[in-house]
Amino acid sequence: MHDIRAIRENPEAFDAALARRGLDAMSPQILALDAERRSRIAEAEAAQAEQNSASKEVGAAKARGDDAEFERLRALVAEKKGAIAQKQTEAGELDQQLRDLLMGIPNLPLDSVPDGADEDDNVEIRRWGEPRGFDFAPAEHFEIAGVIPGMDFETAAKLSGSRFVVLKGGVARIHRALAQFMLDLHVEEHGLQETWCPVLVVEEMMVGTSQLPKFGEDSYQTREGWWLIPTSEVTLTNTVHGDLVDHATLPRRMTAHSQCFRSEAGSAGRDTSGMLRQHQFEKVEMVSITDAVTGLDEHARMTRCAEAVLEALELPYRTVVLCAGDMGFGARITHDLEVWLPGQDKYREISSVSYCGDFQARRMNARYRPEGGGKPEFVHALNGSGLAVGRALIAVLENGQQADGSVELPAALHPYLRGKTRLTSEGVLA
Structure with a gap:
């Protein structure tokens, strides 16, 4: 299987190596899927940070008797918990799609391997x-x-x-x-x-x-x-x-x-x-x-x-x-x-x-x-x-x-x- 980091760093070299095997360029498809996956991970992390912040404020609102703020923050924590779960699920599905895609791509020939079709x-x-x-x-x-x-x-x-x-x-x-x-x-x-x-x-x-x-x-x-x-x-x-x-x-x-x-x-x-x-x-x-x-x-x-x-x-x-x-x-x-x-x-x-x-x-x-x-x-x-x-x-x-x-x-x-x-x-x- 291929190293996604290497593809990110030099997609042109990756596609050139695939071309030597007679295959079309695949880095655009791979990197688009990878970017979408990383976006979901970032969204989950941002929601987690907001949930953590709201969780801390819940106790403070209760201590000062601010019932309205307390209920708002509790609802926000629940909302972020759901958002985290959804984004993590989406990220996991995208990760599996990326893995499946990479699993189907052959290894890259060394530079010393001669060019040819058959x-x-x-x-x-x-x-x-x-x-x-x-x-x-x-x-x-x-x-x-x-x-x-x-x-x-x-x-x-x-x-x-x-x-x-x-x-x-x-x-x-x-x-x-x-x-x-x-x-x-x-x-x-x-x-x-x-x-x-x-x-x-x-x-x-x-x-x-x-x-x-x-x-x-x-x-x-x-x-x-x-x-x-x-x-x-x-x-x-x-x-x-x-x-x-x-x-x-x-x-x-x-x-x-x-x-x-x-x-x-x-x-x-x-x-x-x-x-x-x-x-x-x-x-x-x-x-x-x-x-x-x-x-x-x-x-x-x-x-x-x-x-x-x-x-x-x-x-x-x-x-x-x-x-x-x-x-x-x-x-x-x-x-x-x-x-x-x-x-x-x-x-x-x-x-x-x-x-x-x-x-x-x-x-x-x-x-x-x-x-x-x-x-x-x-x-x-x-x-x-x-x-x-x-x-x-x-x-x-x-x-x-x-x-x-x-x-x-x-x-x-x-x-x-x-x-x-x-x-x-x-x-x-x-």
Whole structure:
């Protein structure tokens, strides 16, 4: 959420930043609502002062036996009490309107973020690995002979409908091994704290990380009112919800492997084949809670943590910085990692690493007290996939496929598969 004081101080800069996201100016609407709210507050305070003054005079009028003045002052006190209540109610309603308005406005891009409208304007900043040459036409993951027995979309559709999958046998083991490998790498080499969290959260937590109120249709809500998390960014970031954090504990670096749930409301017709875009999937998420000084350094560090996973899995990728028009709602800057998928003959996103500044912290009211004292400040939050497990599975299968329909698996996974090194064309680990 945005700082209303910053908008008051420099509305032109606020509108210019929104324009980079392709949005119309909003400061006139915001400031008009803010002025009306502040006017009601001032009117309530003025009425309170008049009530206090009249209350003092009531006793004096009674003491000197001035009944007429006494009754007039009593009526005035009652009148001002009603006026105070009315103005406070109006101010509260306007405050909620202002909060709702600010809640629906995306974060402002950093100056370093490139201009642009969509993914075509994103800027590649580095590339790792060379896509492998094939002496046959590489298949997509769900067409590889050794994968077909272990990736069952028909049964999943019977159980749950479209955009679900049942993994079996060797494919299921590779999927599990990937998640375990990622967690171990982040914990043992990157210094992240492994965390296990619920996948059901109360609505306030979804508001805190900006999935709500604007993007409710993208997630699932239970009959009891809980929300299914779209990613463990929601739970990990909200661990500091409402807290005054000890600055000495920052940065807090966390990782979690979880089931994730998304309705994919805006993706009709996109990636309907295979398991690239599913309603239920798994991710190993990374979240850092830090301060304003170290936020951008932490963003670079988190990006490297995600890149290290792809390098260990021997998967070619490229890192791009998203343009202002393509960034997610809560981000100030985002690096996307795109892994090479030979079956599609293109790079596809497998991780987004975003620095959100204090945007989420204002919604969560999460603060820290600076070292040496001083006024509490909002924490800064970052999140990133490290990685999306299903998409990593796709990449491993497609990049390792052989002409006979078997799949050679990266060495990093061998210990997690009890020494097995490949998926045979019959779908068995060997």
